[in-house]
Amino acid sequence: MTEVRFMKAVNQALSDAMEADPSVILMGEDIGAAGGSFKVTRDLLDTFGSERVYDTPISEAAIAGMAVGAALTGARPVVEIMFMDFVTLTMDMLVNQAAKARSMFGGQGSVPMVLRTPHGGGLNAGPQHSQCLEAWFAHVPGLKVVCPATPADAYGLLRAAIDDPDPVIFIENKALYAAKGDLPDRPEIPVIGKARLARAGTTATVVSYGAAVQWALDAAETLAPEGIDVEVLDLRSLQPWDEAAVLASLSKTHNLVIAHEAVEAFGIGAEIAARMADIGFDELDGPIVRVGAPFAPSPFGKTLEAAYRPTANDIVAAIRRTLD
Amino acid sequence: MTPDDRKTLYRNMLLIRRIEEALRQLFADGHVPGFVHLSIGQEAVPVGVSSHLRDSDTVSSNHRGHGHTIAKGVDPSAFFAEVLGRATGLCKGRGGSMHVADLSKGMLGANGIVGAGLPITTGSALALKIRGKGDIAVVYFGDGALAEGLLHECFNIAALWGLPVLFVCENNGWSEFSPTANQVSFKLQALAKAYGIRYAAVDGNVVTEVADGAGKLIDRMRKTPAPTVLECATTRVRGHFEGDRQDYREAEEVAGLDARDPLLLARRAMTDVDAAWFDTIAREVEAEVAAAVAAAKEAPLPDISDITADVYTTEEVRA
Numbered sequence: 109m110t111e112v113r114f115m116k117a118v119n120q121a122l123s124d125a126m127e128a129d130p131s132v133i134l135m136g137e138d139i140g141a142a143g144g145s146f147k148v149t150r151d152l153l154d155t156f157g158s159e160r161v162y163d164t165p166i167s168e169a170a171i172a173g174m175a176v177g178a179a180l181t182g183a184r185p186v187v188e189i190m191f192m193d194f195v196t197l198t199m200d201m202l203v204n205q206a207a208k209a210r211s212m213f214g215g216q217g218s219v220p221m222v223l224r225t226p227h228g229g230g231l232n233a234g235p236q237h238s239q240c241l242e243a244w245f246a247h248v249p250g251l252k253v254v255c256p257a258t259p260a261d262a263y264g265l266l267r268a269a270i271d272d273p274d275p276v277i278f279i280e281n282k283a284l285y286a287a288k289g290d291l292p293d294r295p296e297i298p299v300i301g302k303a304r305l306a307r308a309g310t311t312a313t314v315v316s317y318g319a320a321v322q323w324a325l326d327a328a329e330t331l332a333p334e335g336i337d338v339e340v341l342d343l344r345s346l347q348p349w350d351e352a353a354v355l356a357s358l359s360k361t362h363n364l365v366i367a368h369e370a371v372e373a374f375g376i377g378a379e380i381a382a383r384m385a386d387i388g389f390d391e392l393d394g395p396i397v398r399v400g401a402p403f404a405p406s407p408f409g410k411t412l413e414a415a416y417r418p419t420a421n422d423i424v425a426a427i428r429r430t431l432d
Numbered sequence: 433m434t435p436d437d438r439k440t441l442y443r444n445m446l447l448i449r450r451i452e453e454a455l456r457q458l459f460a461d462g463h464v465p466g467f468v469h470l471s472i473g474q475e476a477v478p479v480g481v482s483s484h485l486r487d488s489d490t491v492s493s494n495h496r497g498h499g500h501t502i503a504k505g506v507d508p509s510a511f512f513a514e515v516l517g518r519a520t521g522l523c524k525g526r527g528g529s530m531h532v533a534d535l536s537k538g539m540l541g542a543n544g545i546v547g548a549g550l551p552i553t554t555g556s557a558l559a560l561k562i563r564g565k566g567d568i569a570v571v572y573f574g575d576g577a578l579a580e581g582l583l584h585e586c587f588n589i590a591a592l593w594g595l596p597v598l599f600v601c602e603n604n605g606w607s608e609f610s611p612t613a614n615q616v617s618f619k620l621q622a623l624a625k626a627y628g629i630r631y632a633a634v635d636g637n638v639v640t641e642v643a644d645g646a647g648k649l650i651d652r653m654r655k656t657p658a659p660t661v662l663e664c665a666t667t668r669v670r671g672h673f674e675g676d677r678q679d680y681r682e683a684e685e686v687a688g689l690d691a692r693d694p695l696l697l698a699r700r701a702m703t704d705v706d707a708a709w710f711d712t713i714a715r716e717v718e719a720e721v722a723a724a725v726a727a728a729k730e731a732p733l734p735d736i737s738d739i740t741a742d743v744y745t746t747e748e749v750r751a
Contacts, residue, residue: 159562249743
């Protein structure tokens with residue numbers, strides 16, 4: 109067991125995957141010689157060479173499309189899109205090509221590609237470098253979407269994503285890159301689609317993912333002295349998402365909060381709330397409450413951004429509301 | 433090129449022509465769901481190019497992709513079944529005319545998005561270059577796609593990385609319903625030159641010219657991977673899609689199309705072949721197409737219960 113930073117866990121997963129499978133190649137802007145905007149791919153060019161690690165021009169649509177073509181031709185490309193905001197430029201290739209190929213071609217093949225990209229605020233990076241756009245992808249049949257909260261899961265889920273025969277959007281929260289956590293010497297490779305119990309509790313369930321998992325844990329600690337015992341579920345995977353685990357937790361606590369950094373409206377929380385209001389209706393003792401960013405672009409100014417992003421206090425307030 | 437090579441080229445063009453004509457009739461009779469874009473008049477391009485391709489080379493196509501598909505060696509029966517939306521189709525009736533694919537033949541799919549085949553092919557070429565067996569990737573695109581921004585991105589990357597992509601532009605002068613002259617401000621030759629990409633132009637309706645031109649380029653690409661542009665001047669006889677009355681075309685232009693018919697031009701050049709051979713080939717091809725059509729019409733329709741089966745790869749397939 110070693111304590112590593114989140115970004116190192118991602119780097120280690122890429123390195124181990126490339127070691128294990130010669131068909132894995134990396135493509136992205138400044139990922140080679142520069143080691144990536146956030147230094148996540150540091151040293152990989154030196155280790156694996158320019159036939160495995162490709163510094164691409166600033167051509168997001170082409171990079172994504174090339175990953176589709178390379179994947180259909182036997183490679184396992186892992187693409188980095190420098191900020192999740194830039195996925196707008198890749199959408200045709202992800203939505204119309206990667207996501208559809210297997211079904212549209214009658215199951216003849218698949219598109220084993222991974223698109224890694226950082227989301228989230230906290231850097232005062234402004235409206236075009238801070239967004240959490242994961243709900244868009246979770247809405248598209250054929251794509252998988254994962255978003256780890258810990259270094260161990262960053263490692264395990266990325267290995268699982270690279271091994272996966274289907275296209276996976278792998279989302280790294282920028283605020284987590286420096287976070288430390290234990291990485292086992294022989295890490296478990298989780299199945300994509302299984303939630304992780306981050307904290308067991310009996311009074312209310314908070315379902316979350318990515319950076320918001322820590323905020324939920326902080327909220328749980330805040331409420332613990334009052335005898336409010338909060339269970340925190342880390343979804344880890346948003347598409348597919350672990351409906352059974354959420355329902356089981358709701359059936360235990362009977363109160364549900366869903367918290368994410370993304371804009372609340374039409375987000376991941378909306379889907380979970382809708383499903384639980386349907387299949388978990390009889391278990392609910394209070395309203396399902398969502399916590400997310402307001403319906404406005406992510407602002408740049410320091411005080412504005414701090415006020416814009418959800419916090420542990422917002423989750424505390426949401427838990428109190430559902431328990432009221 | 434031997435006389436037999438010319439005969440093969442002719443036969444392959446005739447097969448595509450008869451397939452397109454059969455689809456025209458099937459569409460008119462209500463047997464083909466959705467949109468159909470026919471490549472009548474453009475058969476010489478894929479036939480000429482494919483005469484130098486092998487199964488391990490890859491091809492990406494576009495909405496007008498029937499000829500590209502058949503020329504790559506895809507089985508006409510499975511093709512018809514797909515275009516008619518049958519369970520026995522190449523894509524189980526889920527793709528149709530605009531999404532026909534046969535990965536076993538290196539046919540990476542027709543495409544409903546103009547220009548989308550460009551990066552897919554460029555990426556395929558990267559994988560082929562890494563594999564190092566001299567295989568190449570071919571993308572067929574129309575002059576309408578010259579207006580897509582991805583062309584720039586792909587030319588740039590393919591040139592920088594020396595990728596074995598053959599960019600085949602089928603220039604029929606029409607960007608859907610508009611003359612390309614009103615849509616595109618540059619010449620493809622000048623664009624290729626700007627990127628340092630080798631460029632060749634052929635009469636895309638003269639199959640021997642396409643085959644010879646493509647053959648020289650492909651031979652070089654197999655030895656030294658590099659992107660190459662082959663611009664083929666050709667003719668779109670039918671509308672953008674079936675049902676398009678083409679009111680926007682001048683009568684003179686339409687009247688000139690017959691004289692440019694690639695089958696007519698090929699036959700005229702085959703002075704050493706007697707009429708009996710052409711009759712025999714016509715009967716063979718017509719019988720083959722008729723059998724494929726009949727089988728497709730008899731084939732079962734897909735079952736909706738199967739609809740989520742291939743959205744993701746199942747654990748069973750993974751194992």
